[in-house]
Amino acid sequence: MKDAFDVTADVISLINIPAIKAMITGSITADDRGSTNLIDIVVNCFGITNGQKQKASPNVNIYAPNLSSGKKDAIKLRAVAKALILLLDSQYKNTFYVTVEDAGSLIQDADGNWFYNIPLNYNSIQTNFKNI
Amino acid sequence: MPDFVVGGIEKIEYAAASVVGVVTTWKPMPNIAVGTVLMTKNIGAKSSIKKEDGNTNYINLFQPADGDTLTIGLLEQNPLLVQELFSVEYTPATTMMEYYAEEKIARLAIRITTVPMKDGKKAIITIYNNDVQTGYANNLTADAVEQLAITANIGTYRKAGDTKDKVYTKQFVLADGTVINSTVV
Numbered sequence: 001m002k003d004a005f006d007v008t009a010d011v012i013s014l015i016n017i018p019a020i021k022a023m024i025t026g027s028i029t030a031d032d033r034g035s036t037n038l039i040d041i042v043v044n045c046f047g048i049t050n051g052q053k054q055k056a057s058p059n060v061n062i063y064a065p066n067l068s069s070g071k072k073d074a075i076k077l078r079a080v081a082k083a084l085i086l087l088l089d090s091q092y093k094n095t096f097y098v099t100v101e102d103a104g105s106l107i108q109d110a111d112g113n114w115f116y117n118i119p120l121n122y123n124s125i126q127t128n129f130k131n132i
Numbered sequence: 133m134p135d136f137v138v139g140g141i142e143k144i145e146y147a148a149a150s151v152v153g154v155v156t157t158w159k160p161m162p163n164i165a166v167g168t169v170l171m172t173k174n175i176g177a178k179s180s181i182k183k184e185d186g187n188t189n190y191i192n193l194f195q196p197a198d199g200d201t202l203t204i205g206l207l208e209q210n211p212l213l214v215q216e217l218f219s220v221e222y223t224p225a226t227t228m229m230e231y232y233a234e235e236k237i238a239r240l241a242i243r244i245t246t247v248p249m250k251d252g253k254k255a256i257i258t259i260y261n262n263d264v265q266t267g268y269a270n271n272l273t274a275d276a277v278e279q280l281a282i283t284a285n286i287g288t289y290r291k292a293g294d295t296k297d298k299v300y301t302k303q304f305v306l307a308d309g310t311v312i313n314s315t316v317v
Contacts, residue, residue, distance in 0.1 A: 129166075131166070
């Protein structure tokens, strides 16, 4: 049975590769952002069902500080988002599979900077499901 | 007076059918789909004839129903079980199953063990003689897996020394399988 922490770890395993790390100045972390002034990727998951097919809705958020002009760094956010979506959509692994639920949306954070949110559908089929 | 409830499924097992109510080796049915297991007890139709001016029935006629049925949905397609359910030629070296045109009626015994929902007691339902037909359910989408939809027509068995046919057994046991002696209060 997968829990929400497993979901986050599974999603990070899909994107924690040199090509993505080379695109960001910060880090790829679970739940909490590693910095406040770098380009970071944060994966979170607030829960997962316990059925024969477990379902979860994790999120991948790309944070980028605004440009010196005060505008959002749309070019960087777009580049990282496009690279991540390729790695996250229709990914079938041994114990789980992931699809991109929504191609994403730009959201302004409380501090005025912007992040790009990509919601996912996560599924895992339990082998020994008991609650029948 | 002890009371018992029947619900949930701990496991379902199968074996070759027995018309004498004896099965020694059971094999597990893998990954049962939630909400698919249902025993249907068909009830016969009664019709009555009354006298022309009477209120009481003069004669009751009873038309027996079709036999009872059991349905089960399975989410895994284990080749060993598929060979029991379908007429197939299985090649383990390539994990290939070739399905013959003929429809197979599998003759299986089925044993359902429920979960101990109340007072640590569960039920074991054993149906010794089933004619089983299998189809498929569920579309092939990223959101569902194909299901083996089993329909068992429950037949009868007669134990050695018995003079009447029986259909199935239902025994209540403790959660660990210990037999309950209901003569002891």
